[in-house]
Amino acid sequence: MTNSWATFGADLHIDPTGAAGLRAGLMDALREAARSGRLAPGTRLPSSRTLAADLGIARNTVADAYAELVAEGWLTARQGSGTRVAQRAEPRRPAPASPPSPPVRRGPVHSLMPGSPDLSTFPRADWLKAARRALTDAPNDAFGYGDPRGRIELRTALAGYLARARGVYADPERIVICSGFVHALMLMGKVLRQRRVREVAVESYGLDVHRNLLTDAGLRTPCLPLDGFGSRTGGLAALRGVGAVLMTPAHQFPTGVPLHPDRRAAAVDWARAAGGLILEDDYDGEFRYDRQPVGALQGLDPERVVYLGTASKSLAPGLRLGWMVLPRGLVGEVTGAKGMSDWMTGTPDQLTLAEFIRSGAYDRHVRAMRLRYRRRRDQLVAALAERAPGLRISGIAAGLHAVLELPEGTERSVIQAAAWQGLALEGLGRFRHPDAEPVGDALVISYGAPTDSAWAGALEALCRVLP
CATH class of the missing domain: 3.90.1150.10 (Aspartate Aminotransferase, domain 1)
Structure with missing residues (x-):
């Protein structure tokens, strides 16, 4: 079979033109790459055969150039280690002018x-085991441009887990995987504006980043008063322009109170009567210590509540894995909005989380x-x-x-x-x-x-x- 440049080892972009003779031009180009720092000290260069094939020149020309640069001290060559840029070739950069020293600020201890x-508790070993199993069993099409709703393996695993642990009505066909809660809220903001919603009520205490996302989508964010029983959802009917409300019913953030059962019912009654939506942020619903966790609000009316969950508190925010359980009539709109801006969330982590849940490791x-x-x-x-x-x-x-x-x-x-x-x-x-x-x-x-x-x-x- 004829050798092709595409079958050899590491790539090196080098232009040996501009000097008399190929060998001299190649040496000048390599010296300049090392001198300028483009080739850092210790960088392994392609073999003489590979570089010769890439440049379309004789292998002896490259070998001679390498040998001379080794003699000059620009390169090193050791048996089994290949040809590398020498440590002494690190460029000397002029010291920048010293700006005035800023005041010393001590960071928090x-x-x-x-x-x-606690990020130190991320289950690395179990996650790695799940990743190995998931990637070994993954079909080839898992690495292509898939369904913007997310991998069916993860949607199916989540449907079972959320129904069992959080009381969510979660058909896999109604789940959309996203890159965390912020991504989910951005998508919902876009869909609500497309539906001509003008205002989304929020709790009087909460994260300003969430309010800002809704504001950036062109939505106003009036607030619901809050007391020891949670948000006063009875006041939703008086907010005439409101088409949705963002809430943390299981554990209000940050005040830490759950939404009283009467107020949960009042919120659902408002949504049914007004044709509105409840955006339920279930950010830490698994973590209740004095009794069994309160079930998700979504179970009261799956057609009026958008359930939003993530792995950010249960595992780690760096995974960027979240999920939306949608009313049936919203699935197409949210999927369309997601496909326009972010077609799909990374497949390997989706498959790993699916296996992590199925194996019982998540529980x-x-x-x-x-x-x-x-x-x-x-x-x-x-x-x-x-x-x-x-x-x-x-x-x-x-x-x-x-x-x-x-x-x-x-x-x-x-x-x-x-x-x-x-x-x-x-x-x-x-x-x-x-x-x-x-x-x-x-x-x-x-x-x-x-x-x-x-x-x-x-x-x-x-x-x-x-x-």
């Missing part, structure tokens, strides 16, 4: 900022993390009872964060004192809707994010700065 699980991991986070919360409660007995933790025993109520007017000073102690904290006020009434001073403390080795120090630093 500890962080109790909410929003992330085992969630149970293990539930125990870990419960211990952390118990330790937080015990430390506060001893060191700051006048302060109260509000909200239910659930999720990866707790709300610590503070004396009125002290939230900002506590956060500043914590910063001086090298502790990053977030106040409840950070999450308030601009039009909402304040509900009091408090800290939103993430006991889920620190690693085991950092948790004790972070907890001690917290206790030192509390009033």
Whole structure:
């Protein structure tokens, strides 16, 4: 068979023209590539046969050029290691002019900022096993341009898991895989605008990034008042322009209260009467510590609730895996919107998560993390009872964060004192809707994010700065 340049080893873009003779031109080009840093010290060069075939010149020409550059010290050649750019060939760059030194800012030593699980607990070994099994069994078409809804293997596995663990009515045909909650909300914002919805109600405390995504889609975001029973969903009927509402019913973020059953029913009644939609953010629904988790709101009316879930809290946000369980009439519109901007989510991780769920590894991991986070919360409660007995933790025993109520007017000073102690904290006020009434001073403390080795120090630093 005739040898082809496409069958050889590593590629090297080099232009040996511009000097008298091929060998001299090749040497000049290699010297300049090493001198300029385009070929970094230690870079392995193609064999003389490969480079000769690529350039269409005689192999002896390349071999002679390599030999001379080795003699000059630009390259090194060792048996079994090939020809490489020598370490001494690293370019000398002029030292940049020194700008004025900025003020030294010490980063936090500890962080109790909410929003992330303990990343050190990602189940690497079990995930790798699942990936091996999934990729070994994957059909060839799994690596092509597939269904924008996502791989059927993952949609089927999720349908079973969500029905069993969260009480979701989840037909695989109604599930769309996306790249996390933000991606799902962007898609819903686009679809709602196409449906001529003008306003999406949001909870009076929540993440501004979610409000901003809806605003960027051209939607206004009036807020629902919030109290100890969750959002006052009875007020939805008075918001005449609202066509949808974004909520965290199982564990309101950040206040930590579940939506009262009467208010869950009121939200569904509003959606049915007004033809509206409820966007249910079930961000940490698996993590309830004092009782069985409250089931998803979606189970009350699958045709009026869009269920949004992710692996960000249960596994890791870096996976960028989320899912939408849609009313039947929305599947085509959401799939079309997704196909226009992001045809499909990466297949290997979809297949791996499907196998991770099917094998039972997902359930085992969630149970293990539930125990870990419960211990952390118990330790937080015990430390506060001893060191700051006048302060109260509000909200239910659930999720990866707790709300610590503070004396009125002290939230900002506590956060500043914590910063001086090298502790990053977030106040409840950070999450308030601009039009909402304040509900009091408090800290939103993430006991889920620190690693085991950092948790004790972070907890001690917290206790030192509390009033």
